[in-house]
Amino acid sequence: GPQADRYIVGQSASNLLFYAFSSGGLISFLIFIYIYTYIAKRLILAILRKKFELIKKDPVLFSSTLCLIYIFIRSMFESSFGVFGIDLIIFLTSFVIFDKHLES
Secondary structure, rough: OOOOHHHHHHOOOHHHHHHHHHHHHHHHHHHHHHHHHHHHHHHHHHHHOHHHHHHHHHHHHHHHHHHHHHHHHOOOOOOOOOOOHHHHHHHHHHHHHOOOOHOO
């Protein structure tokens, strides 16, 4: 259940994947792995398809891409994005902006 990491290791989880596994089990862990791979794939494809010039020209898309990368990397070292809060809202908003702008 919520904050189960404190029962397992006696303190806060070290990263989002461990938090997802301890709180939601294998299904939650697999959902976050899917989200990680989807985001990484979209970022890599944007760079390979040279859409980075498009990203740099649009300030909204550029800032949302930076927020997305920052929160994505930060979640590997802490679990604040996994607990519903401002990090999750910023991540989801940035993700929607990034994903929709690249498709159009």
